[in-house]
Amino acid sequence: MPELPEVEVVRRGLAEHVVGRRIRTAHLLGQRVARRHEGGPADLSARVSRAKVLAADRRGKYLWLVLDPPDDDPHALVMHLGMSGQLLVEPADAPREKHLHATLDFDDDGPQLRFVDQRTFGGLALTPLLPDVHRRAVGPGSGPAHGHGIPQPVAHIAPDPLEDAFDRPTVIRTMKSKNVAVKRLLLDQGVVSGIGNIYADEALWRAGVHGRRPASALTRPAIGRLLDHAAEVMREALGQGGTSFDALYVNVNGASGYFDRSLDAYGQTGRPCARCGTAIRREEFMNRSSHYCPRCQTVPRART
DNA sequence: CGTTCATCCTGAGAGC
DNA sequence: TGCTCTCAGGATGAAC
Numbered sequence: 132m133p134e135l136p137e138v139e140v141v142r143r144g145l146a147e148h149v150v151g152r153r154i155r156t157a158h159l160l161g162q163r164v165a166r167r168h169e170g171g172p173a174d175l176s177a178r179v180s181r182a183k184v185l186a187a188d189r190r191g192k193y194l195w196l197v198l199d200p201p202d203d204d205p206h207a208l209v210m211h212l213g214m215s216g217q218l219l220v221e222p223a224d225a226p227r228e229k230h231l232h233a234t235l236d237f238d239d240d241g242p243q244l245r246f247v248d249q250r251t252f253g254g255l256a257l258t259p260l261l262p263d264v265h266r267r268a269v270g271p272g273s274g275p276a277h278g279h280g281i282p283q284p285v286a287h288i289a290p291d292p293l294e295d296a297f298d299r300p301t302v303i304r305t306m307k308s309k310n311v312a313v314k315r316l317l318l319d320q321g322v323v324s325g326i327g328n329i330y331a332d333e334a335l336w337r338a339g340v341h342g343r344r345p346a347s348a349l350t351r352p353a354i355g356r357l358l359d360h361a362a363e364v365m366r367e368a369l370g371q372g373g374t375s376f377d378a379l380y381v382n383v384n385g386a387s388g389y390f391d392r393s394l395d396a397y398g399q400t401g402r403p404c405a406r407c408g409t410a411i412r413r414e415e416f417m418n419r420s421s422h423y424c425p426r427c428q429t430v431p432r433a434r435t
Numbered sequence: 436c437g438t439t440c441a442t443c444c445t446g447a448g449a450g451c
Numbered sequence: 452t453g454c455t456c457t458c459a460g461g462a463t464g465a466a467c
Contacts, residue, residue, distance in 0.1 A: 163444090166443095192462095211462085214444085215445080215460095230445085250443085251445085252444065318461090320462080417439090418440075419459085420458090
């Protein structure tokens with residue numbers, strides 16, 4: 132279940148193993164992997180071939196390779212991992228995975244990049260790069276965020292809590308203004324990106340806030356603390372996940388060690404709360420599940 | 436216009 | 452053993 136930390140681990144792997152190389156050919160297996168690409172798989176394959184990879188970038192759960200294509204038009208190969216996507220760097224003659232959907236081969240005859248996705252919620256698309264409307268002046272010492280621009284399909288995604296362009300006061304104001312369950316806003320990628328069901332539950336548990344509380348009923352400092360907890364839990368997961376992928380394997384499972392040790396709420400139904408010992412409860416929310424401590428996270432009276 | 440909901444997909448695990 | 456059922460969930464676009 133790749134959320135921001137897992138996607139960042141993959142991005143770092145791409146930066147190390149793919150950036151700087153020139154693509155020779157791309158093979159797309161099936162229609163579905165390129166369903167978000169306007170021209171379909173054949174067009175995607177043709178237009179990616181011969182392009183050099185200039186950078187690996189990310190916003191929230193979206194990942195993209197900045198390309199320097201022969202026609203000099205700034206484009207990016209956007210890759211979303213969905214629920215089960217993996218990017219693997221492997222020799223071309225390595226056994227083919229059961230759910231292999233795409234391969235990229237490079238001019239240097241080195242290992243190829245593979246997109247494997249069991250449930251195919253993810254996919255690839257080649258799109259233009261647009262100026263980042265969220266980009267703002269950053270302090271001395273900080274590099275420009277997303278200097279190459281933002282791919283079209285990512286334009287509506289808000290900055291994530293771990294990037295320079297993240298505008299904490301604005302996000303707090305936006306959330307405070309909405310009479311909507313606060314967990315819904317944490318998961319709304321147009322408000323703040325990168326947070327999925329797992330880290331939303333963890334952040335809410337740490338903050339001692341029930342996800343069904345209307346955001347407008349929280350104080351601005353409380354919303355700020357909630358966002359800080361979300362950033363912190365994702366940074367911790369990144370710290371652990373970033374250490375466990377090896378040189379030839381750019382793998383979203385790199386962060387799996389985190390799930391074994393460190394989750395306090397998500398998937399902990401029935402187990403004692405680490406703070407107060409009360410059994411963690413599971414309830415349905417937005418056709419998903421929410422996990423919370425009924426004592427630390429007071430349930431609001433009215434349903435939202 | 437803002438919000439809610441069904442939908443895509445496959446494998447794991449439960450229950451019978 | 453093998454069948455059916457439920458669940459997991461990000462993002463999108465249709466419906467309300």
